[in-house]
Amino acid sequence: MMTPPRRGLLSGLFLLLIGGQVFDVVFKREDWPFSSYPMYSEARSAVVVREDLAGVSAGGEFPLTAHRHFAPLDDARFRRALKRVAMAKDGGIRRDAVIETLFRRYEALRAAGVHDDPDLLGVRGYTVEWDILSGAVNRGTPDRRKLHLYVYRPPAELRSRLARAATGELSTSERDARRLVPKADVVVDAAKLSLERGGERMTDPDAASGFALRLDTRPEAYAETEINVARGRYSVWLRGKTAADGDTGALSVAAIAGAEIRCWSSTIGMGNWQDAIPAGAFAWSSSAPGAPPCTLEATGRPVTLRVSPHTGRVLLDQIWLASEQAEQPEFAEAVTPAPPHAAEASR
């Protein structure tokens, strides 16, 4: 036999349950474990949006799934966490911590045998869209694909070098070291660009020629050069750095004649070393460390390259038009095209 107090207590709990649920429904709230259960409640448009993840390795991109590569996170929590972190006031600090966590989970799950994918240099998130067609016949071929997220962490060896470069601890041999790149590549020392308006050549022992270019922040400032580039497509890499005093910034690089430069983003400029590279250390970047590189489509005629300030001030050392390097370089040294006989021999 149930006593009246027990009935009263239970009735109170039932009312609490009903009240909590009704409250969330009326005010469209989510107070877990109460909910207004809004899933699938919006009228669905004829456009499907899916967010894909891609890992970046030295060999290029490969598909990632959060629940396999970053468990216990799943895809939704992975995206939501990164978005919320990006919006947080201390987003910069949190972003670094998030990136460190992601790489740690990736390695831990690889060590546990959950996956056997290659060393991870970065993660990219793409928004993939389809216009829905009858029979979903186009599901294998998205109508639009746009990068909306990228994170990058230099490999350990490079991180070590960058840290030493940032504190001026590089040895002379490290400073003088050059990476040979294919002879078809084009390398321009920024110090040799003609300074048209506002800027200076700064002495810098870590720069390829001993001098680096620093443009004024005035929008009319720019430096130019004309170069011969064989017809073809090149990835555009900039060797630059943010100043040791923490100045941040990006450059704009445009082909005034003879070519067209395309970037995945028209707003962030090029460089953006501060996203992943310590201030004061020269490193390679295209639009930003870890982001897909900007490409230059050369027609075969002489190309006029113009460099102008985008945001803040940075030091530019080299511009490298790479015929083969389509992903973030795993080194920070200056580059020089291989002499013809060396390139022949390497084939």
Add this chain to the structure above:
Amino acid sequence: MSAAARAWDRFWFTPQSATDLAICRVLFFGGLLYQRWWIDSGPWTELDEAFWFPLRIFQILHLPLLSASILGALDQIWLLALAASCVGLLTRVSTATAFVVGAYLIAIPHNFGKTYHSDAVIVFMLGALALSRCGDKWSVDAWVRQRGRSVEPPPSGEYRWPIRVAWLLWVLLYAAAGISKIRNGGLDWVFSDSFRNILLAHHYTHTPLVGWGIVLAEYPWVCTLLAGGTIFIETLTPMALFSRYARWIVIPSLGLMQVGIGLLLGVRFDAYLLVFLFWIPWGQIGQRLAPWPESERPPRPVSTPA
């Protein structure tokens, strides 16, 4: 006592046989044990605190994310509590443990950036069973208490209200989903291409078990019928609490709808099935299927219409 209070009392506390609740206890805890057998809460602690976006209830109660070793121990304690609750061993203690530890463990993932809706009903149900006398029949406790003899506990409201809580949870869930569709999607949810797009969209983003959604999407009138039927059934769900006729229509329809969502969209809500079990009149089914003649059958469970 007013008529409303009497109706309330009748709805929740009319004496009922312990059979249905005992069967539901075994199936619910057994099913939950099966679903959560591989639980491993430890890795959540390996995420940076930047991922930690605590639920409001965690903020109010100042609940922290415990260390990996403690979470690992809690995982094991919870599984043990679920197993003990399933067989009815120290039922009051084991169900209370299953609720307290389970609510915390189930909530943890929801603190990491996204709240899912699939397991909240489980938390409420664990709470209800922790307060119930679900171990009075077909349990180790009952067997020990009766020293091996089979003694039928007398009908009581104690065996009815936990089942009614499950009904209420189910009804609140689907009614809320139906109301959300009306408020957010409106008539467009039924009369536009919305439902067709839902059927097709999942073939771009998920891996449905069957390709029937693509076929159904070719028939606009079928899509309109299914969309209208979905909202109609969901918003009518509360009637199932009070009318046995509505119950026979609404509850199987919702069950079929859930199966359809799993097959056509590739989205599964397995946790809901555990609460669905409480709608089934196990005692009555047992009576009908029992092999012995009417005269030798055990007493029918007392079941009073709501």
